[in-house]
Amino acid sequence: MNKLLKALSVVTTLCMAVILLGGALVTKTGSGLGCGRQWPLCHGQIIPHPLTIETVIELSHRAASGLGGILVLALCIWCWIALKHVREARPLAVIAFVFLVLQALLGAAAVVWGQVALVMALHFGISLISFASVLLLTLLVFEVDRKFDSLSLRFGRTMLFHIYGILIYSYVVVYTGAYVRHTKSSLACASVPFCSNGSIGLPQDFYQWVQMGHRLAATLIFVWILIAFIHAFKHYRQQKVVFYSWLISFILITLQALSGALSVLSHLALGFALMHSLFISCLFGVLSYLAMLALRSQRNKKSMR
Numbered sequence: 001m002n003k004l005l006k007a008l009s010v011v012t013t014l015c016m017a018v019i020l021l022g023g024a025l026v027t028k029t030g031s032g033l034g035c036g037r038q039w040p041l042c043h044g045q046i047i048p049h050p051l052t053i054e055t056v057i058e059l060s061h062r063a064a065s066g067l068g069g070i071l072v073l074a075l076c077i078w079c080w081i082a083l084k085h086v087r088e089a090r091p092l093a094v095i096a097f098v099f100l101v102l103q104a105l106l107g108a109a110a111v112v113w114g115q116v117a118l119v120m121a122l123h124f125g126i127s128l129i130s131f132a133s134v135l136l137l138t139l140l141v142f143e144v145d146r147k148f149d150s151l152s153l154r155f156g157r158t159m160l161f162h163i164y165g166i167l168i169y170s171y172v173v174v175y176t177g178a179y180v181r182h183t184k185s186s187l188a189c190a191s192v193p194f195c196s197n198g199s200i201g202l203p204q205d206f207y208q209w210v211q212m213g214h215r216l217a218a219t220l221i222f223v224w225i226l227i228a229f230i231h232a233f234k235h236y237r238q239q240k241v242v243f244y245s246w247l248i249s250f251i252l253i254t255l256q257a258l259s260g261a262l263s264v265l266s267h268l269a270l271g272f273a274l275m276h277s278l279f280i281s282c283l284f285g286v287l288s289y290l291a292m293l294a295l296r297s298q299r300n301k302k303s304m305r
Contacts, residue, residue, distance in 0.1 A: 009138040022061040024277040034058030096133035121178035162228035176214040185210040252283040
């Protein structure tokens with residue numbers, strides 16, 4: 001039974017990652033209307049003919065989302081029953097399923113009523129919450145917290161500030177990146193790190209402001225995570241789950257920055273663009289795990305008073 005639950009949790013997490021990347025692929029390839037303005041049908045059919053590459057990409061994303069919905073529902077029900085002794089399991093199960101449904105509804109609405117940049121940015125953010133919730137459920141299923149003795153963790157005020165602050169701010173950065181993508185501002189500044197052939201200067205139009213706003217937000221989170229990692233290195237090396245979580249976070253944000261720069265310099269090469277989405281999704285998952293441990297630690301501290 002436990003092996004089946006572990007297998008289901010891993011498959012579901014991978015499927016959620018595919019859904020996130022699939023959504024990015026739909027946007028990057030301009031396949032959002034690959035089925036016209038129809039949902040769930042595609043050009044009035046289940047499988048239309050002839051099939052264009054845009055239609056195949058859109059249909060594949062819909063199929064992955066449908067499979068993901070079934071897997072997430074199964075995982076949530078199973079965790080609700082099997083992990084009822086774990087305080088975080090049931091809230092995570094509800095969040096994972098509810099936000100996956102919201103993501104699907106927003107995607108369907110974008111197809112039927114048209115794609116609005118702010119709404120589509122929200123679509124990715126909601127998908128990210130569902131992915132992080134499924135990832136946390138998977139970590140609970142594998143009892144990763146017990147293996148690292150998370151009940152004995154103690155967080156100082158500075159570390160709590162870094163954990164909660166960076167988690168919230170990373171979500172803001174995600175929206176700025178999604179807004180860049182959905183306003184087609186990705187190549188508004190074709191040089192890195194600044195807009196005008198690498199020289200410092202104010203952006204010249206709306207799209208350049210959107211692009212440079214995202215770059216500024218991304219730079220700030222890179223610096224903040226570096227500061228948090230240095231703090232963890234100085235004070236939390238004995239608490240391995242905390243130290244290694246920040247180390248992984250710093251590696252991910254570095255890869256995120258590199259993939260973003262390479263995406264621009266390669267004129268939106270698909271591989272770099274998809275990696276850019278994958279790295280920020282994984283980073284948000286790691287930060288969410290740290291937040292769960294911090295909340296648990298604070299509850300344990302209060303119960304001991």
